[in-house]
Amino acid sequence: MKKLCQSKILKNEQLADQYWKLVFDCPEIANEALPGQFIEVYFDHSLKIFPRPFSIAKVEHDALELIYKVIGSQTEIMASWKPGETVQILGPLGNFFVISDDTKTHILVGGGVGLAPMVFMSEVLKEKNFLFFCGGRNGREYFPEVHDPVRRIISTDDGSVGFHGNVVQCLEKEIAAIETPVVIYACGPEKMCEALKYFGEKHNIPVQISMETIMACGMGLCQGCALKTYDENGNDKISLVCKDGPIFKGEEINFG
Amino acid sequence: MKKLCQSKILKNEQLADQYWKLVFDCPEIANEALPGQFIEVYFDHSLKIFPRPFSIAKVEHDALELIYKVIGSQTEIMASWKPGETVQILGPLGNFFVISDDTKTHILVGGGVGLAPMVFMSEVLKEKNFLFFCGGRNGREYFPEVHDPVRRIISTDDGSVGFHGNVVQCLEKEIAAIETPVVIYACGPEKMCEALKYFGEKHNIPVQISMETIMACGMGLCQGCALKTYDENGNDKISLVCKDGPIFKGEEINFG
Amino acid sequence: MVDLSVELSEKLLLKNPLMTASGTFGYGDEVTDFVDTNLYGGIVSKSLSLNPRVGNPPPRIVETPGGMINSIGLANIGLDRFLEEKEEYFHNFEGQLIVNIAGQEDDEFYTILKRLDRVNWVRGFEINVSCPNVKKGGIQFGTDPDFMFKLIAPMRDLTDKFLMIKLSPNVTDIAKMAVKVQEAKCDAVSMINTLYGAAIDIYTRKPKINTVIGGLSGPAVKPVALANIIKARKAIDIPIVGIGGITNGDDVIEFLLAGASAVQLGTVHFFDPLAVVKIHQFLQQYLESQNLNTIKELIGKALI
Amino acid sequence: MVDLSVELSEKLLLKNPLMTASGTFGYGDEVTDFVDTNLYGGIVSKSLSLNPRVGNPPPRIVETPGGMINSIGLANIGLDRFLEEKEEYFHNFEGQLIVNIAGQEDDEFYTILKRLDRVNWVRGFEINVSCPNVKKGGIQFGTDPDFMFKLIAPMRDLTDKFLMIKLSPNVTDIAKMAVKVQEAKCDAVSMINTLYGAAIDIYTRKPKINTVIGGLSGPAVKPVALANIIKARKAIDIPIVGIGGITNGDDVIEFLLAGASAVQLGTVHFFDPLAVVKIHQFLQQYLESQNLNTIKELIGKALI
Ligand SMILES: Cc1cc2nc3c(=O)[nH]c(=O)nc-3n(C[C@H](O)[C@H](O)[C@H](O)COP(=O)(O)OP(=O)(O)OC[C@H]3O[C@@H](n4cnc5c(N)ncnc54)[C@H](O)[C@@H]3O)c2cc1C
Ligand SMILES: Cc1cc2nc3c(=O)[nH]c(=O)nc-3n(C[C@H](O)[C@H](O)[C@H](O)COP(=O)(O)OP(=O)(O)OC[C@H]3O[C@@H](n4cnc5c(N)ncnc54)[C@H](O)[C@@H]3O)c2cc1C
Ligand SMILES: Cc1cc2nc3c(=O)[nH]c(=O)nc-3n(C[C@H](O)[C@H](O)[C@H](O)COP(=O)(O)O)c2cc1C
Numbered sequence A, B: 001m002k003k004l005c006q007s008k009i010l011k012n013e014q015l016a017d018q019y020w021k022l023v024f025d026c027p028e029i030a031n032e033a034l035p036g037q038f039i040e041v042y043f044d045h046s047l048k049i050f051p052r053p054f055s056i057a058k059v060e061h062d063a064l065e066l067i068y069k070v071i072g073s074q075t076e077i078m079a080s081w082k083p084g085e086t087v088q089i090l091g092p093l094g095n096f097f098v099i100s101d102d103t104k105t106h107i108l109v110g111g112g113v114g115l116a117p118m119v120f121m122s123e124v125l126k127e128k129n130f131l132f133f134c135g136g137r138n139g140r141e142y143f144p145e146v147h148d149p150v151r152r153i154i155s156t157d158d159g160s161v162g163f164h165g166n167v168v169q170c171l172e173k174e175i176a177a178i179e180t181p182v183v184i185y186a187c188g189p190e191k192m193c194e195a196l197k198y199f200g201e202k203h204n205i206p207v208q209i210s211m212e213t214i215m216a217c218g219m220g221l222c223q224g225c226a227l228k229t230y231d232e233n234g235n236d237k238i239s240l241v242c243k244d245g246p247i248f249k250g251e252e253i254n255f256g
Numbered sequence C, D: 001m002v003d004l005s006v007e008l009s010e011k012l013l014l015k016n017p018l019m020t021a022s023g024t025f026g027y028g029d030e031v032t033d034f035v036d037t038n039l040y041g042g043i044v045s046k047s048l049s050l051n052p053r054v055g056n057p058p059p060r061i062v063e064t065p066g067g068m069i070n071s072i073g074l075a076n077i078g079l080d081r082f083l084e085e086k087e088e089y090f091h092n093f094e095g096q097l098i099v100n101i102a103g104q105e106d107d108e109f110y111t112i113l114k115r116l117d118r119v120n121w122v123r124g125f126e127i128n129v130s131c132p133n134v135k136k137g138g139i140q141f142g143t144d145p146d147f148m149f150k151l152i153a154p155m156r157d158l159t160d161k162f163l164m165i166k167l168s169p170n171v172t173d174i175a176k177m178a179v180k181v182q183e184a185k186c187d188a189v190s191m192i193n194t195l196y197g198a199a200i201d202i203y204t205r206k207p208k209i210n211t212v213i214g215g216l217s218g219p220a221v222k223p224v225a226l227a228n229i230i231k232a233r234k235a236i237d238i239p240i241v242g243i244g245g246i247t248n249g250d251d252v253i254e255f256l257l258a259g260a261s262a263v264q265l266g267t268v269h270f271f272d273p274l275a276v277v278k279i280h281q282f283l284q285q286y287l288e289s290q291n292l293n294t295i296k297e298l299i300g301k302a303l304i
């Protein structure tokens, strides 16, 4: 059940270059959230009227954590928030990554702000066998900590840290050595997601992809967050990212 | 000369109930400001687009001080500003109170947020003979300190502090005992200003009144801040509060 | 207790003047987790067509200063599914259900009207002659007074239920349109639907809305809505339902004073889903502070 | 160095596409303390009438969500004082001066045109047929295509200078108006003037604008301006000067892509007086980042 909360900020700290971590005291949402779900963050008196969707990056008891990148006016405003202030948030929203016990290796793939839900996944899968492929443009990006460092495989476009190349190329290199059955969970830039869809098809690996579209309401009121998809028969369909998603199976998504 | 400055906040502290004091480090404006003049304060990303005019309440070396009352969204935003942040301001704007050496007693009258320019006046007139009549609804309002406490005469509508009644009634009571020639400088609610205009006419005392209208630009661009006035011959006229004012002679103002 | 009820016609009494604007509230069932939808005097459902419509391809929405553009394209579940799936919810709804209808041609409107006229949980109709996002039908009905008259005049014979026409602001003179609605013996007009709006991505050079030009709504359009209501109020005697940019209780009073008998909340649902709760409280406080017993006393009482 | 110049006609080359919108910049001399007004390719002066006008009584302006309503009523110093007092300033101005003219009747327009045609520091005219704030004249010229045509057609014979007609968005079809401007052999159209807007004080119940309905401008109207430009662009071949809600460099590019050959900055002057400086920098950076040598390459290049 979605909750609309006035939540107190516990922490708001810079992680790297433009990356920040924001922690709310919000038992109502934290206690129900599943990895892949997101919340809407609301702003007062703002010229831009939409709330902003952010993936849930972690829950710890009553604390709800976001990882956000400052890229525009509203994330700038967020970076100015101080602990103790109260912010309206709505969640948990959307569907979540489906984790099956049959899976031998869980492959998390995150690029840029797409890292946030994967951090949550890495927490939930702590006791299981997972590999976390993190992609970034260069070493100045944010690469989250994981409990067991060998599980984190970094790739950067400029090769300044980790594998030199994009995260899909890195995966292509590693995949043969990974114990099957495998499931890929992904969140990141559209190009990366598209490549992963085809990677999954090629290697016959199920891929669950978290998609982004502009959202006005985040909860199915406006029908604005439309995404081109396919139904089971491969026919064209329109899905709502906020309600039917944000997680879609690779084969469902029409990258156009 | 008007200056447009990115000024650092030195202090932002609550004075009373809804009254706050905001101090900028702004030599460019502070060094030129005269009592009665105002500045425009700008806001980013805001649904309300106009900057907000505030009288200059004091200058001390490079520091420029405002006294503001939190009454709406923008003053609320102002109250959230922290020292160290930078804000765009424009000033000094408008005309100023004219102080003549012939005047024996300078009577400052301020009500509510109209106190701000009078605080500045009380500083400038420190070495001269002035009386500062402060009006408020009740004792919870803000009544500024002055160097010599006997010069400050408070009146409240509910009588909880000082004279029981409004500031004009208080002045009416005191006026006979005040050494002439007298000049009245006033800033406050429209009703108070109107009463003072007629008080001045009755007692043959020149009154200089600081007027308020909604301002879009604060500097003569929009012609929005129109005020009904009279020219020297008593003919109807329209004046711009931001350029021709904010200070007008009592006889100039058409209270309609 | 102050009386918030308003009458839009003898046929339609609302327990308060707050309705939802079509297309901005789903079918009412999305927000029940945290809002009591019975706070609304009425719900206006998403524009309904005879057959289901998937709507326009993405991108369908974009944020603009103080507002948004949409081009949803009347995506809806179609008449049959509407009747099947929504009956239970609206049976339990304590306010009034107004069904918004949008057809591609005259007959589609009439067919839907005839079928819904027999449905007891449907209390009235809002006819969307003014959606800028469908190519056939849609806006062209809503910009030419005579063309619109031809469409709506037969409707009065098809239903005795409350019948309201929703007008577009994208016309030179909305008063002329409103007069035609009155001539067609409809019960009320609602205004405004969205303004034309466009936005372009300066890096891809593509329109930010699939149909290039979409419909502008939100706080930004509030002054336009009020101006149109003031103009229409002078031209007609039937009630006006005010729509456009309403965000808070202050806005609702403003619309009533300007001449609206009730209002619809639209885009505000996206950025302040609790608006209806706050407005409810505000209306009560405001009436008390103004020593008014009933909100009806405000309608059209601006000193204009 | 990238080339920011644009050509509005053979008669009017602007060193950059940035002009001021009439009525939002005084006569240019208010901001010289902190802005180099030579950053503007052109200044469009406050609407000029034959005789001085005091304008409308207060209240003249009100803030609205993301915008404002004004009803200044064309307050201006009149033709004679304009010629006397402004010559020196505009002689020194390195951009182009376009005089905006607003008359109460046809002859007033023509008289001003004839007198200013002989003035060498006046480089062109913008004819305001669309101000919503004057009762006589004003808007009525600007909403009926034939009525407007009758007004503007004779103007071409009165001046060889750059002649541009400023259109109102308060019409059903702005393209029809634009076509008439082209037929009248004017050099360009500018759009949009303000939208109709109103606001009411809920405590005094008085309109917040003296004329009840005033003109809405500011960021809020930007999508409306863009939609109108896109429509007009399809209908005419003469250049369009884009106006409405422009705030930053991004907006300027958006207007050019939509089909404007130059733009005017209006309400932004009130809340960001340094906008022109920032936009200047942005345009240069943007062109470089897009590997473009000249800003002309952007005009009308949206993928529509
Ligand atoms: C389901 C979902 C989960 C997300 N999770 C995260 C996250 O965990 N961390 C993170 O940093 N970012 C996340 N994002 C992206 C985040 O919403 C945007 O970065 C943010 O909205 C930017 O706002 P802005 O005002 O700072 O930037 P703007 O300058 O307004 O916009 C920059 C870009 O942000 C995106 N954006 C803007 N408004 C919206 C909106 N209303 N809905 C969706 N996208 C928008 C668009 O791509 C836009 O081009 C997520 C987006 C979605 C849809
Ligand atoms: C010359 C001048 C000097 C002023 N000096 C002071 C001062 O020293 N201290 C102080 O507290 N206040 C002062 N004010 C009033 C101050 O500008 C308003 O309190 C402030 O703008 C309120 O903004 P808001 O968003 O918080 O409130 P809102 O809710 O937006 O408005 C509340 C009221 O503030 C006034 N106001 C709002 N916007 C404007 C505007 N753009 N221009 C003028 N008035 C506006 C109106 O009366 C309005 O009804 C002065 C006003 C003027 C014109
Ligand atoms: C996302 C969205 C979808 C809409 N869909 C419809 C619709 O299906 N039928 C209709 O008549 N109006 C539709 N509208 C218009 C609204 O009902 C309303 O008239 C308009 O948004 C102005 O009100 P607002 O500013 O309060 O949103 C839609 C508006 C939005 C924002």
Ligand SMILES: Cc1cc2nc3c(=O)[nH]c(=O)nc-3n(C[C@H](O)[C@H](O)[C@H](O)COP(=O)(O)O)c2cc1C
Pocket (backbone or CB within 6 Å): B222, B223, B224, D021, D022, D023, D024, D046, D047, D070, D072, D074, D100, D128, D131, D166, D192, D193, D194, D216, D217, D218, D219, D221, D243, D244, D245, D246, D264, D265, D266, D267, D268
């Ligand atoms: C305060 C004000 C005064 C204006 N005066 C005039 C005028 O005298 N003549 C005119 O043609 N347009 C006038 N306008 C309209 C602007 O020139 C411009 O067309 C409109 O404001 C839209 O642009 P903007 O949103 O960038 O302000 C005025 C606008 C404002 C806000």
Ligand code: FES
Pocket (backbone or CB within 6 Å): A214, A215, A216, A217, A218, A219, A220, A221, A222, A223, A224, A225, A240, A241, A242, A243
């Ligand atoms: S964002 Fe409104 S329906 Fe998805």
Ligand code: FES
Pocket (backbone or CB within 6 Å): B214, B215, B216, B217, B218, B219, B220, B221, B222, B223, B224, B225, B240, B241, B242, B243
């Ligand atoms: S506020 Fe713009 S002219 Fe005074």
